[in-house]
Amino acid sequence: MLISNPEKNMTSIANLRKNYERAQLNEDASHANPLHQFEQWFNEAMAAQVPEPNAMTLATVSCNLRPSTRVVLIKEFDERGLVWFTNYDSRKGQELAGNPYAALQFHWVELERVVRIEGVVEKISDSESDTYFQTRPLDSRIGAWASPQSQVIPNRGVLVANAARYGVQFLLHPPRPACWGGYRLKPDIWEFWQGRKSRLHDRLRYTLQGTSNKQNELWLRERLAP
Ligand SMILES: Cc1cc2nc3c(=O)[nH]c(=O)nc-3n(C[C@H](O)[C@H](O)[C@H](O)COP(=O)(O)O)c2cc1C
Known part of the structure; x- marks a missing residue:
């Protein structure tokens, strides 16, 4: 979002309030x-x-x-x-x-x-x-294998390639990692x-x-x- 007038924007954020x-x-x-x-x-x-x-x-x-x-x-x-x-x-x-x-x-x-x-x-x-x-859907089970969660990865392609690789390896029955x-x-x-x-x-x-x-x-x- 482009903030044309930062002062006005700050004021309007400060005025955001709700009564419960x-x-x-x-x-x-x-x-x-x-x-x-x-x-x-x-x-x-x-x-x-x-x-x-x-x-x-x-x-x-x-x-x-x-x-x-x-x-x-x-x-x-x-x-x-x-x-x-x-x-x-x-x-x-x-x-x-x-x-x-x-x-x-x-x-x-x-x-x-x-x-x-x-x-x-x-x-x-x-x-x-x-x-x-x-009980998880198949793509979620494959996703658990494909994503080294919280690790730095070079690009999104790594995830897609991992998912494809594990999908071929495990077909319909991926075990729990x-x-x-x-x-x-x-x-x-x-x-x-x-x-x-x-x-x-x-x-x-x-x-x-x-x-x-x-x-x-x-x-x-x-x-x-x-
Ligand atoms: C609505 C929502 C639900 C999420 N549920 C999970 C979950 O059940 N388990 C999980 O590992 N990450 C879940 N995530 C992703 C996490 O918020 C987070 O990005 C991920 O677990 C990595 O966190 P960490 O690097 O601090 O370990 C969810 C994110 C959102 C927005």
Whole structure:
């Protein structure tokens, strides 16, 4: 975009603001277990047909304490945590190998809602990754072989050539590459944010108390100032 008058443009960006009035989030009406709260909000995001409700930002931190983010797709969630799939040798994979603490964020713009989740990440089992890999469309399975994710490549032709080569090699049955699979983040902090009028937003944070067995997990629910 050509900016003819940078000063005017800055001013108009600074004036972009929206009032949030769609809903509220109260202690009384929220679930005691954050997983149930997430399930309710995720279902509402799907019912509202927000674009890509399953897209979440994943933040990792490298060994030298440099943070980075990217978007990934949630594929599963339950009391064990939230699962996504990727290349284990990618930047995120390398950062998680050095530092398993990570954060996730959903932003459902149309619902004026954000969910922030923090915790420790583990690889899921090979058999779980195999099972999911086989459900992917063929071109996605070939793509997992064709793309050395996060590596520098000389040009796009390399990807196209790789895809053609692996397509011929594996035909209809590409196996899961060893460097491709799932991660699961086990949350110990959740925050649910609901936009409200006059910037007086609702924020409920759930913090895991102790590490008792899954059935008896206790969550401290606190309201945070917006
Ligand atoms: C909507 C959306 C969904 C994405 N889903 C995934 C995903 O599930 N897994 C993945 O590895 N990359 C996904 N990507 C690409 C990542 O954002 C990112 O470019 C890639 O994983 C490389 O990140 P890294 O170099 O930090 O490891 C997605 C991108 C977008 C925009």
